[in-house]
Amino acid sequence: MKTRLKNTKMFGLLVALLFVLAGCGQPRLSVLHPAGEVADKQFFLLMLSIGIMLLVIVVVVLIFLFAMIKFRRKKLGEDFEPKDVEGNHKLELVWTIIPVILLIILAIPTVMLTFSLGDTKAIDKVDEKGKSKELVIDVTANLYWWEFSYPNEKIVTSQELVVPTDKKVYFRLHSADVKHSFWVPAVGGKMDTNVEGINKFYLKFDDKKAKDVKNLFYGKCAELCGPSHALMDFKVKALPKDDFDKWVKDMKSVDKPVAATSSQAKEGEKVFNKSCAGCHAVTPTGEGAKGPNLTNFGDRELIAGYLNHDEKNLKKWIKDPESIKPGNKMAGKYKVSDEDIDALSAYLMERKVDK
Ligand code: HEC
Ligand SMILES: [Cu+2]
Missing domain, CATH: 2.60.40.420 (Cupredoxins -  blue copper proteins)
Known part of the structure; x- marks a missing residue:
């Protein structure tokens, strides 16, 4: 009775796991949906190694089941004494050579692809201007x-x-x-x-x-x-x-910062220059700033990499970034009022280059 209950629980767990696994494979971020030459090759290696591993598991399980069924004590009798066998050249050769062959099948494409996918010599081919x-x-x-x-x-x-x-x-x-x-x-x-x-x-x-x-x-x-x-x-x-x-x-x-249009955005620009420009650039080449370049912030899909891109979230981010991304390097480095935050959001939402 107890084992049956255990079995039902186990079955339930497996079904639940299946549902969880069914969530894998979102095309936007899944290794299982390769979307390019490199991903295709890596996917091939993945499948090749999984295939070889499955083959080994299946063969071993089959031999195991065979031995279990064929040599049951019930069949052979209580007093049966198995023969002691020491060493078997044929068997030893088989279980050495087969793994070696499998490893070679795995190693050849792995080594070849490792080298070809790591080939970046083309970067160093430059034209007369050094580009x-x-x-x-x-x-x-x-x-x-x-x-x-x-x-x-x-x-x-x-x-x-x-x-x-x-x-x-x-x-x-x-x-x-x-x-x-x-x-x-x-x-x-x-x-x-x-x-x-x-x-x-x-x-x-x-x-x-x-x-x-x-x-x-x-x-x-x-x-x-x-x-x-x-x-x-x-x-x-x-x-x-x-x-x-x-x-x-x-x-x-946008070699010059895009001009602010509404009066609120203009106010926001002033606050930005005072409190934020030390870390954030709003020019196309704003390299090396301490924080993300905000030149095309208005065109982004998300805020801080993962919040939906709307003014409500932007205000939340500026007000308290620590509560959104603990330990980030912007939190606590400036002081702005709620009015400033409204103005800043209006200004930042206008930072667009997509025409
Ligand atoms: C000490 C430097 C610093 C200051 C000052 C600063 N920030 Fe940031 N900011 C950062 C860093 C670092 C990040 C990246 C945070 C992260 O995602 O981990 C960031 C991220 C952002 C983002 C999200 C960017 C994106 O691409 O999604 C916005 C918007 C932003 N800051 C606005 C502001 C505003 C407005 C101010 C002024 C009130 C300000 N920041 C002041 C360093 C700073
Ligand atoms: Cu990281």
């Missing part, structure tokens, strides 16, 4: 936000990486404080961002797969880095080449 011919993006990871700098295009953006589809995009990864890790699960990765040294790799965003997710992928920090590590998200806008070129042009064209 790389490839699209290169310098990624700086910070507690708990991301900066993306495009050295050839001379633009900087934060929290939202913008890339063209169907083209290799080369990344140089670096961290400003502690070790983080750059990961766009559906497209590839992950690779550590270190304080010392630069890690390099490339990704390719498939145009058709990008359209399936309305050109938006999710990215994550994949290295436990502090209390708000789980909130250190970023977004990737993967645009067709023409749209990407237009975005670059739009970004570059």
Whole structure:
């Protein structure tokens, strides 16, 4: 009776687990929905190793079941004494050679892909002006936000990486404080961002797969880095080449900060320059600022990487960032009144470059 109850509980647990697992595989951020050349290759390795492991498990379980059923004491009698066997060359060869073959099958594509996916020599091919011919993006990871700098295009953006589809995009990864890790699960990765040294790799965003997710992928920090590590998200806008070129042009064209229009926004600009400009740039090349570049803040999908992008959340963020992202580097560094916050939000929502 008791075991039956236990069995029912176990069954219930397994069903619940199935539902939880069914939630895996959201196309925007799942390794199981590869959306580009790199992700495809990594997915192939994943499936190959899982396939080999399953094969081993199935064969071992079958042999185990066979032995269990065939050599039951009931069948052989209570007094049966099994024969002592010492050493069996044939069997020993079989269980040495088969694993070696399996390991070779796994090792060859793994080593080949490790080298080909790590091939970033193209970054160093430069034209006469010293510009790389490839699209290169310098990624700086910070507690708990991301900066993306495009050295050839001379633009900087934060929290939202913008890339063209169907083209290799080369990344140089670096961290400003502690070790983080750059990961766009559906497209590839992950690779550590270190304080010392630069890690390099490339990704390719498939145009058709990008359209399936309305050109938006999710990215994550994949290295436990502090209390708000789980909130250190970023977004990737993967645009067709023409749209990407237009975005670059739009970004570059704001060589002066966009003028504030409403009187509230003008008031906000004053407060911003006094209390916030020490950390936040509102120019396209605002590199090296202590906080995210806010030039195109109005175009972002989210606030601080994960809050819905609306004025209510923006006000909440400015009023008390600590309550939203514990341990972030903006909290407690300024003093503004509720009126100031209203004005600041009006000003920040106007920071757009998307024309
Ligand atoms: C000490 C430097 C510092 C000061 C001063 C500062 N910030 Fe920040 N700000 C940051 C940092 C760092 C972040 C990134 C926080 C995170 O996501 O972990 C940030 C994030 C933000 C974001 C979200 C950006 C995004 O891309 O989603 C907004 C909006 C913002 N700050 C507005 C302000 C306003 C308005 C003020 C002035 C009242 C201000 N900040 C003052 C450092 C600062
Ligand atoms: Cu991190």
